[in-house]
Amino acid sequence: MFLFWAVAGVLAAAAAGLILMRAARAVASTGGPGIDGASTGHDTASILYRRQLAEIDELAERGLIGEGERKGAHAEAARRLLAAADAPAEVWEAKDHRLGVLVGVVAAPALALGLYLALGAPGMADQPYAARLKAWRDGDLMRLTPPEAAAVLRQVTGERPDDAEGFRLLGMVEGAAQNPLAAVRALRRAAELAPRRPEIWQMLGEAEIVAAGGKVDANAEASFRRLLALEPGSPGARFFLAQAAAEAGRPDEAVAALRALLADMAGDDPRRGAVEESIARIRGEGGTQGSARDPEEMSMIRGMVDGLAARLKSDPDDPEGWVRLVRAYAVLGETANRDQAYAAARARYAGRADIVSQLDQAARAEPMR
Structure with missing residues (x-):
């Protein structure tokens, strides 16, 4: 138990450290607060547009754009640079954001711990399958x-x-x-x-x-x-x-x-x-030409088919199971489910002609009368 809590604590501390490191890098990448508390976003925009101008000149020198296109691109880049320079600067208060990050770092593991103590069972011993099987066999069947x-x-x-x-x-x-x-x-x-x-x-x-x-x-x-x-x-x-x-x-x-x-x-x-x-x-004397099975039997059959589908979803490596599932959906008249299962099974066993042949036959099964 001590080992579990020790590992959980180390993982939580490591996650918190990564979050704080990322926040610190975000502050550094924006240059942090300026002299008047404003960020240096204008400098970043200036560098970006100057790089665009250099790329435009390079394209013109290589003959990829004409002189008129170069001048137009220069004018558009200059217009955007002026618009960015005239835009109001955003104030980025690092200390406020760091406070939020710290609160999140502390709250997340605390909330997880609270939920685990309320819903989990930290004092319960391990229950390996072999031990449970022995208990079932020794108990009242x-x-x-x-x-x-x-x-x-x-x-x-x-x-x-x-x-x-x-x-x-x-x-x-x-x-x-x-x-x-x-x-x-x-x-x-x-x-x-x-x-x-x-x-x-x-x-x-x-x-x-x-x-x-x-x-x-x-x-x-x-x-x-x-x-x-x-x-x-x-x-x-x-x-x-x-x-x-x-x-x-x-x-x-x-x-x-x-x-x-x-x-x-x-x-x-x-x-x-x-x-x-x-x-x-x-x-045809019974009114509706429905299934020859009573509702209780049909409910049981559908439950079995649903159980087979769920088992194949968790353990799909069962070709016989896929053939039976496709046939079951075909017999029940559930064409959408049949087609979906048929497509998934054919894709899985595309290299096995015998399984594909069985799937083809199963998909053609006649619905129940």
Whole structure:
């Protein structure tokens, strides 16, 4: 703590010294106060215009201007010199300006110190990341925020790389922490380790939808087909595969699949409403031809996309992330954001043809119906 205050004091003194030195040079450059308190600004103007006259004569001698132009320039310079000589002299009181500089030099560090003591925590010990991570891991995991829990589970899965359940939990908390790409990576690893667990494929498909900006893309469709192979009657898989058919321009196939799903549901199944609404929207019977997602889901999707954009802003070296961001904006119909992200990513990866090709395909993604 003493070292901190010592360094801060030295820096403040050095800054004050530089300011005072600059002020002293400003006084010296103007010659300081004259005999009657006036500055020597007239002498400076006289020197300036005489230099201009000499330059005009030099140009004339080199043949760059004619005699008439030389005389006109001489006359203009002389007129300005006379006008400057007739102008009232400005009084420059060095002592008054020095007083203001001194007040500023003292007030700035004093104000900074006051704000630090009021808002800062000078007595708080250092909190290195490793120590915080250990505290999170040793404490109650249920009390952690999603980013903290994700950090703990990343460490745990690093220690146990063959633990499918650990990766499943990691994918869940990464999604809650609005990091959809990390959620997809974790769940893909969980699916590799436990390919016979249907709930992992369900979570993976849903995470891939979020990562794609709400679109049931090819990756999500493949995950739901794996889920359907494990659980042939899975309502979630059938619902999202129908949505994929609708987004691919096959509304009749989508409606038929959703009606079959509706027929297999119990009369009191709370999910019937969502299926009926999707059928109505695909057929155009739901009024406005808006998105097939409910407002709460759309809000979550937009939050995920905003989180991805913020992460890429702070850590832009992620080509897969840029491709997903461009595709997400395209699917959401946000053309301005799509074009901005597309241009930034193409400029960053101009030398990588494979990434540029993926960006081109992502930018051409169809908006959600």
